[in-house]
Amino acid sequence: MNKEETILKLKNIVKPYIKNQEAFENLNENTDFINDLKINSANLVDVILDIEEAFDIVIDNASMERMLNVQAALEIIDTKLAEK
Numbered sequence: 001m002n003k004e005e006t007i008l009k010l011k012n013i014v015k016p017y018i019k020n021q022e023a024f025e026n027l028n029e030n031t032d033f034i035n036d037l038k039i040n041s042a043n044l045v046d047v048i049l050d051i052e053e054a055f056d057i058v059i060d061n062a063s064m065e066r067m068l069n070v071q072a073a074l075e076i077i078d079t080k081l082a083e084k
Contacts, residue, residue: 001081006074013050017043029071044068057081 001009011027018024019038023031033039039047048064051057051073057080059067066072 003074006077007070009054010051010070010073010077013054014039014047017047027070029074030069032069033073034068051077055081057084 007027007029011024014027014033014037015024017037017039020036023036023038027037031037033044033047034041044067045064048059048067051067052059055077057077059076059080063076063080067076
């Protein structure tokens with residue numbers, strides 16, 4: 001799976017939780033889930049659980065704490081997929 005495919009899949013995962021449509025439409029590697037998309041911390045946990053399910057990976061607590069933006073999410077997803 002290439003980066004564009006991963007971003008597209010990630011975009012579909014976060015879509016139900018976003019509060020800022022404009023930031024969502026311009027989503028890129030620098031997009032911050034909380035500050036840009038206005039996803040609250042409780043919903044960020046839901047996003048992470050959805051990512052685990054969609055990519056069939058397990059995200060440890062240390063990785064969860066880092067997953068605050070698209071770039072971090074991509075790195076964590078790639079790492080976890082590589083470990084499979």
